[in-house]
Amino acid sequence: MRARLTFGSALLLWVVRPSWLWRRELAALGVLALVAAAGWQGRGWVGAVVAPAEVAVIVGVVPWSRRRAAAAWRRARLRRQWDRSCRFAGLTTPNDRIPRIRRDRRVPAGDRLVVRVPRGATVDDLAGEAERVAAVLRVREVRVGRDVECAPVAHVDIVRRDPWAGAGPLRWPWVEAARRSVADPVPLCVDDMGEPVAVRLPGKHFLIGGEPESGKSAALSLILAAAALDPFAQIWGWDAKIVELGLWRPVMTRLAGNDMDVAIAQQEDLIQEMDRRYEVLEAAGRRELRPGEAPLILAVTDELRFYSANSDSKAAKRYNSLGEDVAARGRAALIAQVSATQKPAGTVVPTTWRDLMALRLAMRCTTRDASDTILGAGMASAGYDASEIDIATRGVGWLYAEGGFPRRVRSYYLDDNDIRSIVARGAALRA
Numbered sequence: 554m555r556a557r558l559t560f561g562s563a564l565l566l567w568v569v570r571p572s573w574l575w576r577r578e579l580a581a582l583g584v585l586a587l588v589a590a591a592g593w594q595g596r597g598w599v600g601a602v603v604a605p606a607e608v609a610v611i612v613g614v615v616p617w618s619r620r621r622a623a624a625a626w627r628r629a630r631l632r633r634q635w636d637r638s639c640r641f642a643g644l645t646t647p648n649d650r651i652p653r654i655r656r657d658r659r660v661p662a663g664d665r666l667v668v669r670v671p672r673g674a675t676v677d678d679l680a681g682e683a684e685r686v687a688a689v690l691r692v693r694e695v696r697v698g699r700d701v702e703c704a705p706v707a708h709v710d711i712v713r714r715d716p717w718a719g720a721g722p723l724r725w726p727w728v729e730a731a732r733r734s735v736a737d738p739v740p741l742c743v744d745d746m747g748e749p750v751a752v753r754l755p756g757k758h759f760l761i762g763g764e765p766e767s768g769k770s771a772a773l774s775l776i777l778a779a780a781a782l783d784p785f786a787q788i789w790g791w792d793a794k795i796v797e798l799g800l801w802r803p804v805m806t807r808l809a810g811n812d813m814d815v816a817i818a819q820q821e822d823l824i825q826e827m828d829r830r831y832e833v834l835e836a837a838g839r840r841e842l843r844p845g846e847a848p849l850i851l852a853v854t855d856e857l858r859f860y861s862a863n864s865d866s867k868a869a870k871r872y873n874s875l876g877e878d879v880a881a882r883g884r885a886a887l888i889a890q891v892s893a894t895q896k897p898a899g900t901v902v903p904t905t906w907r908d909l910m911a912l913r914l915a916m917r918c919t920t921r922d923a924s925d926t927i928l929g930a931g932m933a934s935a936g937y938d939a940s941e942i943d944i945a946t947r948g949v950g951w952l953y954a955e956g957g958f959p960r961r962v963r964s965y966y967l968d969d970n971d972i973r974s975i976v977a978r979g980a981a982l983r984a
């Protein structure tokens with residue numbers, strides 16, 4: 554049975570709503586009509602045809618106006634498509650409101666929107682219909698996340714294409730840099746909307762976990778490379794396999810291998826340095842060091858399990874209590890811990906220590922529990938599950954930065970030649 558249209562609803566459906574959705578195009582036509590009228594007054598019919606054509610050509614030829622016109626047209630089209638898909642998905646409220654786009658941004662994989670749901674609706678309603686909206690929009694996926702601060706606001710990703718498809722390793726933006734500062738955000742990866750993601754190291758500790766060959770060392774090497782290019786940064790390393798950090802040796806301040814006594818002694822030295830910095834702060838009546846006031850110390854551990862779950866349980870316990878102390882007090886003393894582990898179980902990374910790591914990158918894991926050990930309990934059930942990452946896609950993981958929600962990312966990649974070249978530049982900066 555078809556609902557009968559009243560005059561008012563027909564007016565709304567066939568005139569008011571389409572006019573509103575096409576208002577920019579109608580306004581542009583109105584301007585052209587005015588130009589045509591002016592041309593007609595001056596030159597008759599010839600002017601009426603030529604004047605608007607001249608305006609259209611000028612807008613199309615001048616890069617600034619062409620870009621603005623194209624962006625306005627694209628934005629208007631996106632809003633029309635969104636309007637249609639929300640209505641088809643049944644997201645209209647009884648007073649004819651739909652979730653409205655407040656902001657939109659074009660990103661390599663599609664569009665990122667900030668949407669406000671109308672009174673009487675919830676972000677959950679929109680999330681529940683995301684599949685239907687995606688089908689009407691004819692896109693790969695529509696993802697909806699609720700804003701942390703404001704209940705009626707949703708962050709919507711319209712995924713039109715896979716930004717990593719067919720792409721080889723992603724080139725690190727700082728690969729050719731002569732010098733950088735680790736106080737600046739370090740480019741680490743590209744998210745699944747194709748947007749670059751950078752991490753801020755001072756005041757943060759970073760845990761990277763995942764099964765063998767998932768890409769942990771590759772991600773770690775980006776942090777090391779940033780520190781190498783900063784002559785003011787110190788790199789203290791713990792490398793149970795010795796070879797993983799071997800290439801970085803020329804730019805490292807300290808390096809411990811697979812001897813537990815040496816590893817523990819180096820942690821103790823780090824704590825001494827940390828205490829010394831706190832004494833300086835106390836004497837100055839300050840609470841924390843700012844970047845540039847002292848060298849940032851990057852305490853990097855490749856294969857944390859060897860130390861934290863060592864067969865010598867007494868030594869492992871000592872190592873863990875020192876490591877946790879550095880994590881707990883290092884922030885204000887400009888010490889950033891970055892640790893990678895193959896087996897991210899609770900027995901390997903004590904949760905009290907893990908909880909002090911504000912940045913976590915879960916690369917492919919064998920189980921949901923392993924993924925939750927890195928990202929935090931309940932993350933896998935909320936959809937952030939590193940055990941579901943395709944085994945063939947190296948360097949992909951969930952990046953969780955405290956205060957936000959995990960983002961699926963692919964890290965940049967440095968091959969051995971890139972690393973050698975960066976290390977040579979870093980060593981020259983330190984000479």
Ligand SMILES: Nc1ncnc2c1ncn2[C@@H]1O[C@H](COP(=O)(O)OP(=O)(O)OP(=O)(O)O)[C@@H](O)[C@H]1O
Nearest residue numbers: 722765766767768769770771895947948964965966
């Ligand atoms: N971001 C990336 N882009 C492209 N390829 C990558 C990326 N990360 C890792 N790989 C590929 O995966 C391989 C394994 O990476 P990596 O050595 O970093 O893994 P891992 O997790 O540290 O392994 P293990 O635990 O055995 O040391 C690399 O040799 C490289 O070929």
